Amino acid sequence: MSTTPPGGPGNTPEHSGEYSPEYLDSSGPATTAPANDNKKRLIALGAIVAGGAIVAGGAWAATSFFATGSQPAEALPGSTIAYASVDLDPSGGQKIEAIKTLRKFPGFTDKVNLDTDDDLRERMFEEITKSGECEGLDYADDVKPWLGSRAAIAAVDLGEDEPTAVGVVQVTDSGKADEGMAKLVETCGGSTGAEDGSGDDAAGGTGGxxxxxxxxxIAETEDVAQKVVDATDDGTLAADSAFGQxxxxxxxxxxxxxxxxxxxxxYLEDAAGMGSMLGVPSPLGAAPGSTGFDENCITEATTPEEMEKCFDESADDSTGGTGSEELPAEVQQMINDFDGAAATVRFNDGAVEVEYAMSNYQSDFTKxxxxxxxxxxxxxxxxxxxxxxGFSLSKGWAQGMLDxxxxxxxxxxxxxxxxxxxxxxxxxxxxxxxxxxxxxxGVTVSVGSGIDPDAIANGGPGEIPVGIKxxxxxxxxxxxxDKISALAGPEAEQYLQVTEGDGYAVLALxxxxxxxxxxxxGLGSSDLYSKVIDDDAQTVLFVNFDADDDWLVRLSKDEPEISENLAPLSAFGVSGWVDDDVVHGMLKLTTN
Incomplete structure (x- = not known):
């Protein structure tokens, strides 16, 4: 069974800024809300159950993990072009890792104070509804019986001019889910069907x-949601080979x-053409000012309708009504060469990791x-x-970068x-x-131990342990x-003198x-370095918070609240490398 509450016309992606839980606010007795308000409320409610972990607080989501089993990708069609999923399952090894890690920070314990047996969905629900809205709605009776632990937001290509935004929520009881969602809408100020009780989109849907x-x-309307469901008959995102890759x-x-x-x-290609149409200097190479866009039109516009007319007239005048602009061949080639990207966030051994991979569509640069x-x-x-x-540079890189x-x-x-x-x-x-x-x-820029703020303040740059190899x-x-020194003057000359050390040129203040x-x-053989830097790295950023007598804590000692929340930090690393047609990256933050 599906349900579509009534109201005004459906929202579109460009109005996504309206999709905020703030629309749940009310200041009087419950009354029949205007159509647009109903629609906004439904989108807000969809955010609670579909995108709540993202919208309502990374703190809650940061204690969850992506467990094995059914995933939201199974409910989306293979034509999905963008996807973000979260798992709110209250059990699993990563939750334990997350709790152990996050509870090291006093600020987290004071503000959140999650325990391993907490129901993260309930905590999230309480946080979103604590303003007093949805009075009479009970999580244990009305939400918990049907709400699962996994959710996703996605953009799906349904053959329209713009991708369709949808939410996917795992349910544990389909009958109770339909009833529960309807009660969410009704209790929080919306309505559960058309005024004639038909539930027909034609009667004025607010979302569905x-x-x-x-x-x-969950989508803009029930009809759109059904189209997404029907599209999975041609294959799901989970079964798509590119998604798996x-x-x-x-x-x-x-x-x-x-x-x-x-x-x-x-859609990036379309956006580049649109930027050119509006006379905006495009980073993708469209010529600025080439469209004859009338700036006075938008300046003098007093209503959204008049502003939209400015854009429509600009497209007609400059591009024959198509709104398109041919991209430079090289930029078009980069767009064509993009094959996909993915990222994962996880907890592992007292560290939080973000690992990503993307197609090497800029090979002329990365080589x-x-x-x-x-x-x-x-x-x-x-x-x-x-x-x-630290990073390396192959011969010919400067001319290559210029090209x-x-x-x-x-x-x-x-x-x-x-x-x-x-x-x-x-x-x-x-x-x-x-x-x-x-x-x-190759180049390295480094900071050594011995940071003394007083010495630096009194002695100048020569007291800073910074160097370049x-x-x-x-x-x-x-x-x-020497050429640079002649331009910079005698004061800079003393800092622009190199010495040779084991095959390297060395500069230091x-x-x-x-x-x-x-x-x-031996930095490379240290335990901390090994924990946060990947063995395959070709570009590296490394920070050791434990070095130099906990230098960051020491420098922040005059702010105790900040200092005690910095104390658990141990090391941070960013590794980047290219493997054939794939660009890889790994960010790791470890704690003591």
Whole structure:
């Protein structure tokens, strides 16, 4: 059975900013609400059961996990182009990991104070309805008997001009789910059917849902929800090979999962054309001001209808009524090359992880970052390093980057060349030769132990333990730095002197830190580094919160509340690497 409450015309994706629980507010006795209010209430209620973990508080969602078993992808068609799921199951290993991790932070314990046996769905429901709305609605009687633990929000391509936004909620009892959803709407200020009792969309629907087996699909109208359900007859998202490929590339399951399909690229293409139509400088290369858009029209518009007419007239005047704009071939190729992306958020061994994978649709850029030289350099930094960033660069990278930028903004290519020529004339620096020499084959920027705010305040930059190591010829690098020194003046010259240390050129503000960097050390073999940096990394960012006598806690000691919530942090790492046609990334934050 499906139910569609009545009301005004259906919402569209561009009005999604109205979909907020704030529409549940009321200030008087329950009365029949206007159609639009009913619609907003239903969308808000849909947010409670479908997107509540995202809308109402990551704190609740952050204690859940993506368990094995049925998933919302089974209730969505293969034409789904974007998907975000969450699991609110109150049991499982990841929940235990999450609770153990989050309870280390006093702020979480004070504000949330979740225990392992708490029903996260109930806590979320209480948080959303604590303002006093939905009086008379009881979670144990009206929601718990039918609400499952898994939910998702998604965008589905149903062949329309824009994707269709839907929510999917797991249900444990289909009959009670239909009744329970109807009571949610009625109790919270909406109505459960047309005034004539027919429940027909034609009578004026405010939104709708369809219960199909173990899932409830919530959409703009019941008719749209039914279309989504019917579309699964041609194949589900869960059975789609691309979905399986990209979610697999994103690693082990977690408590949240995200997916973007290749089909989403066509909407990016449409957006790029729309940006050009409006005369907006497009990052995808559309020429600004090429459409004859009348800025006075939108300035003088006093109603939404008049503003919309401005856009319609602009499209007719500039593009023959199609609103389209041809993209540069290189940009079109990048869109065509995008095959998909996915990400997973999980708890693991006292750490929270975000792992992602996406198609390497920018291979002309990423090919210059495929060496592990920069990561090897980070591994050779002192073990007590506070923070470090390392990357590698293949020969020809500077010219390659310039060519890449020109493909993004082809109409500015000639201007870029003119500006570079002027830059070379004024500075004496040669591009790309000097830039490639300066950064060599790999670079690390690091901060060492010994941060003393008082010493820095009194002694200046020379007291800061910051340094740079470059894989390259020290003499050639110094020659480039000499050109920069001549431009920067004598005050900068003392900081632009390199020394050579075991094949690297070394720059440092502090003499003692320079000495440390000139020889190899063992950061890469430390336990903390190994916990947060992936073995396959080609680009690395590493932060050690435990180093230098808990430097972050020490520096924040004058703010006790902040300091005690920073104390549990141990290390943070970001790893990036390219594996053939896939770009991988991993973010890890560990606690003590």
């Amino acid at each position: 849902w369809v219960v199909d087996g173990d899932w409830m699909v 990209w979610t697999g590339e994103a690693g082990d399951d977690g408590f949240m999962s995200f997916y973007v399909a290749k089909g989403a690229a066509k 210059f970052l495929s060496s592990e030289e920069g990561v090897d350099m980070v591994s050779d930094l002192p073990e007590d390093t506070i923070a470090a960033f 890449y930028v020109k493909t993004i903004v082809p109409d500015e290519a000639a201007t870029i060349d003119d500006q570079l020529a002027q830059f070379e004339s004024e500075t004496g620096l040669a591009f790309p030769e000097d830039v490639e020499t300066l950064l060599g084959e 470059i894989k390259g010829d020290a003499d050639e690098i110094q020659a480039v730095l 502090q003499d003692s830190y320079r000495d440390t960097l000139e020889s190899d050390s």
